[in-house]
Amino acid sequence: MRVLLGVPTPIFLLIVYGLCPSMTIGPKEGWQVYSSAQDADGRCICTVVAPEQNLCSRDAKSRQLRQLLEKVQNMSQSIEVLNLRTQRDFQYVMKMENQMKGLRTKFRQIEEDRKTIMARNFKELKDRMDELQPLIPVLEQYKTDTKLISQFKEEIRNLSAVLTGIQDELGAYDYDELYHRVMSLESRLRSCMSKLTCGKLMKITGPVTIKTSGTRFGAWMTDPMTSPRNNRVWYMDTYTNSKVVREYKSMEDFVSGQESRTYYLPFKWAGTNHVVYNGSLYYNKEQSNIVVRYSFETGRVLAQRALEYAGFHNVYPYTWGGFSDIDLMADEMGLWAVYATNQNAGNVVISHLEPETLEPLSTWNTEYSKRNAGESFMICGTLYVTNSHLTGAKVYYSYDTKTSTYEYVDIPFHNPYFHISMLDYNARERALYAWNNGHQVIFNVTLYHVIKTEDDS
Numbered sequence: 001m002r003v004l005l006g007v008p009t010p011i012f013l014l015i016v017y018g019l020c021p022s023m024t025i026g027p028k029e030g031w032q033v034y035s036s037a038q039d040a041d042g043r044c045i046c047t048v049v050a051p052e053q054n055l056c057s058r059d060a061k062s063r064q065l066r067q068l069l070e071k072v073q074n075m076s077q078s079i080e081v082l083n084l085r086t087q088r089d090f091q092y093v094m095k096m097e098n099q100m101k102g103l104r105t106k107f108r109q110i111e112e113d114r115k116t117i118m119a120r121n122f123k124e125l126k127d128r129m130d131e132l133q134p135l136i137p138v139l140e141q142y143k144t145d146t147k148l149i150s151q152f153k154e155e156i157r158n159l160s161a162v163l164t165g166i167q168d169e170l171g172a173y174d175y176d177e178l179y180h181r182v183m184s185l186e187s188r189l190r191s192c193m194s195k196l197t198c199g200k201l202m203k204i205t206g207p208v209t210i211k212t213s214g215t216r217f218g219a220w221m222t223d224p225m226t227s228p229r230n231n232r233v234w235y236m237d238t239y240t241n242s243k244v245v246r247e248y249k250s251m252e253d254f255v256s257g258q259e260s261r262t263y264y265l266p267f268k269w270a271g272t273n274h275v276v277y278n279g280s281l282y283y284n285k286e287q288s289n290i291v292v293r294y295s296f297e298t299g300r301v302l303a304q305r306a307l308e309y310a311g312f313h314n315v316y317p318y319t320w321g322g323f324s325d326i327d328l329m330a331d332e333m334g335l336w337a338v339y340a341t342n343q344n345a346g347n348v349v350i351s352h353l354e355p356e357t358l359e360p361l362s363t364w365n366t367e368y369s370k371r372n373a374g375e376s377f378m379i380c381g382t383l384y385v386t387n388s389h390l391t392g393a394k395v396y397y398s399y400d401t402k403t404s405t406y407e408y409v410d411i412p413f414h415n416p417y418f419h420i421s422m423l424d425y426n427a428r429e430r431a432l433y434a435w436n437n438g439h440q441v442i443f444n445v446t447l448y449h450v451i452k453t454e455d456d457s
């Protein structure tokens with residue numbers, strides 16, 4: 001098993017000083033939000049300092065303050081979501097820890113009477129133990145992370161209380177100033193939070209079968225950029241000679257077959273590697289290396305662009321064929337295209353795309369042969385490649401676009417229906433959507449949070 005080491009300490013601090021602090025920190029005219037992406041130890045710090053009492057203007061309005069309060073409450077809800085996710089991962093890590101402890105005990109027992117046991121068994125167990133050994137610091141780190149999130153929650157709650165206090169003392173603050181500070185705090189909190197939510201793929205669980213429908217090959221998805229309450233499902237059966245997209249209002253409607261709309265695309269698609277991102281469908285136009293952006297709202301093509309040098313029409317498909325040469329996907333960092341070129345000897349090429357114009361923002365050449373890849377998906381700017389579309393497939397290779405480095409990994413996942421023709425990550429749900437031989441299934445993923453503050457911005 002591969003183990004993540006050297007993870008920087010993720011810390012989130014939000015310090016709320018008293019309503020009007022006696023100390024002379026910062027400018028005197030209003031609220032001050034200090035937020036550095038990092039301190040010396042690589043931590044995320046947000047500091048809120050209230051203005052001095054005697055300089056506070058008295059023209060704030062209660063309605064506006066209520067809105068600010070609501071904003072802070074919203075932030076608090078986001079933290080709650082984050083907390084739930086972390087708890088889920090934490091459970092998994094705890095389970096691992098228990099298994100490891102059990103193994104350790106067993107190991108000790110066996111060691112005691114090792115004379116009576118075959119040397120080979122003993123060695124096997126010892127090897128397994130050695131493999132697990134580096135996990136210990138990771139487990140410790142995980143516990144620290146969970147504690148920090150709870151602390152962050154409490155601090156948000158405190159900030160809420162401070163704002164409620166201000167509301168009671170109406171008129172004590174300059175609204176514009178306060179508004180500006182809270183907005184700025186919010187965006188900084190979001191940026192700190194996205195660091196906490198991103199991470200390295202550690203485990204894939206499931207899948208859960210949502211529905212059985214369609215041919216062996218197809219694609220289905222939800223839009224990671226919409227709110228969970230607006231969870232439309234799109235369904236695109238078959239990999240060739242089709243332009244019909246079916247839409248369902250919700251997962252329940254999808255399961256019961258209650259279709260809400262049908263779209264007829266202006267061009268047929270190739271393969272099964274389409275993605276819906278922020279209200280648009282991105283897909284590969286058949287027999288070309290053109291990426292099409294189609295708006296569901298207007299029913300029109302908003303952009304088309306050829307991916308330079310990209311192979312198409314089964315020149316560089318995934319292992320199962322099916323014109324799966326060009327794979328479009330989205331993650332926490334935006335929209336991506338994965339394909340292969342002659343220039344890169346048929347190996348996987350990754351392009352980060354501008355979602356409106358489809359212009360490639362950056363491109364990375366990997367050394368993994370596209371024709372030997374079962375599928376690939378992107379999580380937090382790292383591409384994960386499976387080694388087959390058949391039973392026994394695992395995530396085998398990963399390429400981190402932030403560092404332009406690759407790694408061989410070994411993350412197994414269950415393939416209950418033999419053949420996988422689509423596998424894509426949904427960042428909102430932190431899940432993998434798959435088309436598993438005429439079954440629409442969802443896997444959960446466990447990410448280990450790797451927080452780096454020094455290199456992003």
Ligand SMILES: *[C@@H]1O[C@H](CO)[C@@H](O)[C@H](O)[C@H]1NC(C)=O
Pocket residue numbers: 067068070071074
């Ligand atoms: C808080 O969240 C709700 C629901 O997402 C939204 O309608 C509202 O506008 C948000 N309030 C503020 C002040 O951002």
Ligand SMILES: *[C@@H]1O[C@H](CO)[C@@H](O)[C@H](O)[C@H]1NC(C)=O
Pocket residue numbers: 151154155158
């Ligand atoms: C939140 O406020 C409570 C009560 O004022 C205080 O005891 C606690 O230390 C504060 N928590 C944080 C994390 O600042």
Ligand SMILES: *[C@@H]1O[C@H](CO)[C@@H](O)[C@H](O)[C@H]1NC(C)=O
Pocket residue numbers: 278279355
């Ligand atoms: C999503 O779409 C909205 C409106 O169409 C736009 O304002 C916003 O910038 C888009 N977001 C991203 C990340 O592309």
Ligand SMILES: *[C@@H]1O[C@H](CO)[C@@H](O)[C@H](O)[C@H]1NC(C)=O
Pocket residue numbers: 088205206207208442443444
């Ligand atoms: C993923 O995890 C969530 C929360 O634990 C659970 O409700 C859901 O059923 C899981 N889904 C899958 C596909 O395993």
